[in-house]
Structure formats: C-alpha cells, structure tokens
Amino acid sequence: xxxxxxAESVKIRTTCLPNFxxxxxxxxxxxxxxxxxxxxxxxQFMSLDGAELIGPYAIAPSEEAVNGIAFAGGLMAVSTRNxxxxxxxxxxxxxxxxxxxxHGGAHxxxxxxxxxxxxxxxxxxxLLMDPRPETAQRVRILKPAxxxxxxxxxxxxxxxxxxxxxxxxxxxxxxxxxxxxxxGLENYGKKLRPVGVDFVDVAALDVDGFPFAxxxxxxxxxxxxxxxxxxxxxxxxxxxxxxxxxxxxxxxxEGHVFLLTDKRLYAFKDLxxxxxxxxxxxxxxxxxxxxxxxxxxLGPDRSxxxxxxxxxxxxxxDSILAGGDPRTGPPRNDSxxxxxxxxxxxxxxDGSWESFEKTPxxxxxxxxxxxxx
Amino acid sequence: MxxxxxSGPIHPVPTRRxxxxxxxxxxxxxxxxxxxxxxxxxxSRDDEFAVFDVADRDDPSDERGWLYGMRPRDEAGHxxxxxxxxxxxxxxxxARSNDPWHGYPLWPLGEEGxxxxxxxxxxxxxxxxxxxxxxxxxxxxxxxxxYKGDHL
Numbered sequence: 001x002x003x004x005x006x007a008e009s010v011k012i013r014t015t016c017l018p019n020f021x022x023x024x025x026x027x028x029x030x031x032x033x034x035x036x037x038x039x040x041x042x043x044q045f046m047s048l049d050g051a052e053l054i055g056p057y058a059i060a061p062s063e064e065a066v067n068g069i070a071f072a073g074g075l076m077a078v079s080t081r082n083x084x085x086x087x088x089x090x091x092x093x094x095x096x097x098x099x100x101x102x103h104g105g106a107h108x109x110x111x112x113x114x115x116x117x118x119x120x121x122x123x124x125x126x127l128l129m130d131p132r133p134e135t136a137q138r139v140r141i142l143k144p145a146x147x148x149x150x151x152x153x154x155x156x157x158x159x160x161x162x163x164x165x166x167x168x169x170x171x172x173x174x175x176x177x178x179x180x181x182x183x184g185l186e187n188y189g190k191k192l193r194p195v196g197v198d199f200v201d202v203a204a205l206d207v208d209g210f211p212f213a214x215x216x217x218x219x220x221x222x223x224x225x226x227x228x229x230x231x232x233x234x235x236x237x238x239x240x241x242x243x244x245x246x247x248x249x250x251x252x253x254e255g256h257v258f259l260l261t262d263k264r265l266y267a268f269k270d271l272x273x274x275x276x277x278x279x280x281x282x283x284x285x286x287x288x289x290x291x292x293x294x295x296x297x298l299g300p301d302r303s304x305x306x307x308x309x310x311x312x313x314x315x316x317x318d319s320i321l322a323g324g325d326p327r328t329g330p331p332r333n334d335s336x337x338x339x340x341x342x343x344x345x346x347x348x349x350d351g352s353w354e355s356f357e358k359t360p361x362x363x364x365x366x367x368x369x370x371x372x373x
Numbered sequence: 374m375x376x377x378x379x380s381g382p383i384h385p386v387p388t389r390r391x392x393x394x395x396x397x398x399x400x401x402x403x404x405x406x407x408x409x410x411x412x413x414x415x416x417s418r419d420d421e422f423a424v425f426d427v428a429d430r431d432d433p434s435d436e437r438g439w440l441y442g443m444r445p446r447d448e449a450g451h452x453x454x455x456x457x458x459x460x461x462x463x464x465x466x467x468a469r470s471n472d473p474w475h476g477y478p479l480w481p482l483g484e485e486g487x488x489x490x491x492x493x494x495x496x497x498x499x500x501x502x503x504x505x506x507x508x509x510x511x512x513x514x515x516x517x518x519x520y521k522g523d524h525l
Contacts, residue, residue, distance in 0.1 A: 021517075023517060023520060023521055024521070039499075039517065039520055062483070064499075064520065065517070065520035065521045066521075067521035067522060067523070080521075080522075081481060081482050081483060081520070081521060081522030082482070082483040083483070103483070104482070104483060104484055105481075105482030105483040105484065105522060106482065107481075107482065107522055107523075121482065121484075122458075122480060122481070122482045122484070123458065123480070123484075124482075124484055147407050150458045150459065152459075171458060171459045172457070172458070172459065198459060200524060219459075219524070244449050246451055246524075246525070248523070262451075262525075292514055293514075294514055294517045294518055294521075295518075295521075295523070308514075309512075309513045309514045309517055310513075
C-alpha cells in the first residue's frame with residue numbers, strides 16, 4: 001500500500017570544502033567533527049562548527065577517490081578502489097605523514113569491536129589488520145570459503161561471551177557470516193542466497209541487547225533482517241517493491257533504519273526496534289526525501305552525512321524522522337528538496353541458510369605492506 | 374594481445390566507425406574458470422557487440438587505447454549489469470592490427486598485490502569516466518560513484 005502525503009519544501013544546510021571534491025564523509029571518533037575523503041585520495045578534518053580544519057593530506061598513493069575511512073586506536077585507514085592506506089591519525093600541525101599501503105582496492109573500510117581494521121575486497125575476500133600499537137606493517141587476507149561471494153560490504157558484530165563475526169554483503173553470491181574469533185563460534189559461517197537478490201550493503205541494527213542483529217540490503221531495495229546471526233535461521237524481509245529505484249546504502253542507529261537509494265533517502269522510525277520486539281513490520285511507514293546522493297554515512301552529533309555531487313548535507317536524525325526542517329545551524333548554502341511521508345508496500349518471508357563446510361581462515365594469506373615515503 | 378582465432382566466434386558485422394572485428398572470447402563466456410570475468414549469460418551476442426560498437430563510436434579510451442563501454446539504460450533509467458558479478462563496465466583491450474577485438478566485464482577494484490601495483494592507477498582511469506560524463510553516458514553523480522568502485 002502506498003499513500004503519499006503532500007510533500008513540503010525544506011531547506012538543508014550544506015557543507016562545501018574549497019578545492020576538495022568530497023567523495024566520502026563520516027564522523028570523527030576523537031575530536032567531535034567530520035572526516036572527509038576526496039575524489040583524488042586526500043582526507044581532511046573539520047570540526048562541527050567548521051572553525052577548525054586539519055589537512056587536507058594526500059593519503060592514497062593512487063590518487064583515487066576515497067570510499068571509506070576507519071579508525072582503530074590511534075590508526076586511520078583510508079580505502080580507495082586501488083589501495084588501502086594505514087597511518088597514524090594526522091594532527092593539526094601537519095608535516096610528513098608516514099604511511100603503509102596495501103596495493104589492492106577495497107569497497108570501503110571499517111573497524112571491528114576488537115580494534116582491527118577490515119576492508120571488503122570483492123572476490124579477493126576481506127582484508128584484516130590486527131591492532132598494533134605502532135604503524136601497521138602486515139595484513140591478512142581472509143578468503144571466503146564460497147567463491148561465489150563477492151565481498152562488497154562488511155560489518156563486525158560481537159559480544160564478550162559469544163565472540164566476533166563478520167557479516168558480509170556478497171552481491172549475487174548472497175549475504176554471509178564469517179566467524180572471526182570467540183568461544184561461541186562452533187561453525188564456519190553461513191550464507192543466505194535468496195533467488196535474484198543482489199546484496200549491496202549490510203548494517204548492524206545497533207540496539208542494546210542484540211549484538212548480532214543485522215539488516216542486509218538488496219539492490220532491489222529489499223531489507224533482510226536477522227535478529228541473531230549466530231542463532232537464528234529465520235530472516236524477515238521487507239520488500240519495498242521499488243522497481244524504479246536502486247538501493248545504495250543502509251544505516252541503522254537508535255532503533256531507526258535509513259535507506260539511501262538512487263532517488264531518495266528513506267527514514268523508518270523505530271523499525272529496527274519494532275522488528276527486535278517481534279512486532280509486525282509489514283506496515284512500515286517512512287519519511288522520504290528526494291535526493292540524488294552519492295553516498296551516506298552516520299555522522300557526529302546524531303546526524304547523517306549525505307554526500308552529494310558537489311557538497312555534503314549534515315542532516316539531524318530527529319529532523320529527518322519528524323519530517324521537519326533538518327537545518328542544524330546557520331546555513332552556509334541553501335538547497336531545497338522535498339520531504340514527504342510514504343507508506344510503503346511490504347511483506348515478510350522466511351529465508352533458509354546454507355552452512356559453509358570449511359573455514360575461511362584456512363585460506364588466509366599474510367602480506368607485507370609497502371611503506372610510502 | 375593476440376588471442377587466436379579458435380578462442381571464440383567472431384561477430385558477423387564489424388563496428389560501424391572503425392570497422393573493427395569483434396570476437397566473443399570463450400574465456401569470458403563460461404569457459405574461463407572462476408578467475409575470469411564472465412559476461413551475463415542473458416546478454417545476447419548482439420547486445421555484447423553493441424556495447425563494443427558504441428565504445429568504438431564514442432571512444433571513451435584510456436592512454437593505452439583500450440576502450441570501455443556500458444549497456445544502454447533500461448526503462449527505469451538504470452545502467453544494467455553486463456557481468457555475472459554485478460559489473461556494469463566492459464573493458465576492450467587494444468587489439469593488434471588485423472586482430473579482432475575482444476572484451477570482458479571489468480572488476481571495479483584493482484586487485485593485484487603490492488609487487489605489481491606500485492604507482493599503478495585503477496582501471497579504467499578517471500579520464501575515461503570524465504569522457505563518459507562529457508558524452509552524456511553517465512551523470513556527475515554516477516561518475517563520482519564509479520570513481521569509488523560503487524555500483525550505479
């Protein structure tokens with residue numbers, strides 16, 4: 001069922017950096033602010049109020065567009081389609097930045113709960129860098145046991161008593177879990193491969209008490225929820241039935257779910273919480289905002305950062321959910337978009353999982369990184 | 374790159390602009406093993422050739438003279454996949470004189486290890502995407518996504 005409410009125009013604050021074409025944006029784990037990556041492999045920090053800038057620093061040797069930045073301890077990892085670079089988090093004083101590089105591309109980069117860095121590398125598998133106090137020197141490559149998997153996105157899930165697993169969006173090869181460490185990991189992981197679904201993203205639901213709850217995103221805008229990836233064999237799927245849109249990104253925070261497509265940003269208030277409570281979610285209602293965005297990520301100060309072709313929108317979560325004015329402060333530039341409420345057609349189904357018959361860790365290789373002067 | 378005349382059938386018609394012959398290389402049509410990129414089985418030979426024909430016409434080429442192409446948009450305005458792993462771009466290595474050209478779906482990531490990749494850029498180079506944008510094949514937003522190795 002679809003029912004559109006009247007759309008209203010709203011103003012959105014935008015952020016632009018001079019001489020810096022933003023390709024990726026995310027929050028800073030230390031000082032409150034934003035980290036940006038550029039189309040030519042540079043990174044730059046900006047404080048929340050825009051008053052303090054660090055960089056830009058040329059990081060990626062390939063000078064390709066940054067598609068992810070992650071932090072672990074004092075280390076920073078920057079990924080492009082051609083390389084993954086590791087360095088100590090740059091400070092405001094500038095100067096020479098010592099880097100080590102893995103000369104192979106990744107679709108992004110993320111940190112794990114134990115402080116490792118992980119990067120999805122397509123058919124090659126997953127890059128894993130264990131935490132080290134000094135600059136990283138070596139990485140491991142985890143090859144998935146199933147060669148059909150093309151590792152496109154990966155997220156870490158963990159609990160102190162049950163261990164750590166990786167959840168992977170594997171394109172047409174399926175949605176897979178790979179055990180990483182811990183006492184509760186008796187198996188070699190498992191895979192869900194519904195017919196015709198092309199998995200393009202995955203996100204932890206990030207709700208207290210559900211450390212292994214995830215949502216995987218299909219290119220067809222289907223959202224596949226699992227309450228406990230270690231224990232459940234059931235998947236609940238929300239079909240947006242949107243043949244006119246392609247899914248780009250799923251983000252989950254505070255019990256809400258955000259979906260970025262090639263045409264819109266959808267905000268499903270309390271959807272993750274409702275699913276985890278066991279409530280029916282086939283009447284999900286979403287706020288939607290017309291946006292032709294490049295990418296989106298969770299930002300600082302309870303915001304989403306939406307990368308547009310020429311700028312970045314920092315959008316307050318409360319404003320998106322309320323359907324009101326998402327301005328977060330005095331606008332530097334103004335853009336207009338439409339914000340409306342849509343009730344989206346959905347249904348639920350169960351999926352069946354296949355277990356892997358061998359461990360992906362047996363096929364890992366360890367590689368020396370190259371130091372960049 | 375010489376690939377021999379026994380490695381697949383040749384399209385009966387040459388390209389309209391340059392008169393290039395095109396070979397459907399078996400390696401990329403189900404006989405190349407897991408490591409070889411594969412054209413979608415549902416993509417007809419005529420459709421595969423059409424990607425090459427348009428690439429020859431529009432010349433989105435890199436500094437080596439290799440050509441790159443995409444399928445025409447579908448009714449929803451999306452660029453369809455052309456490879457079995459969701460690839461949306463095809464690469465056509467420069468053929469030697471009088472040899473037929475061939476092509477394959479291009480992996481979006483640079484994959485070689487450190488010893489082979491020092492200083493090498495991703496494929497295709499960013500100039501190819503800029504050319505595609507200038508031709509109106511892709512939008513500014515889509516160019517930025519392709520820069521990152523993202524799907525469209």
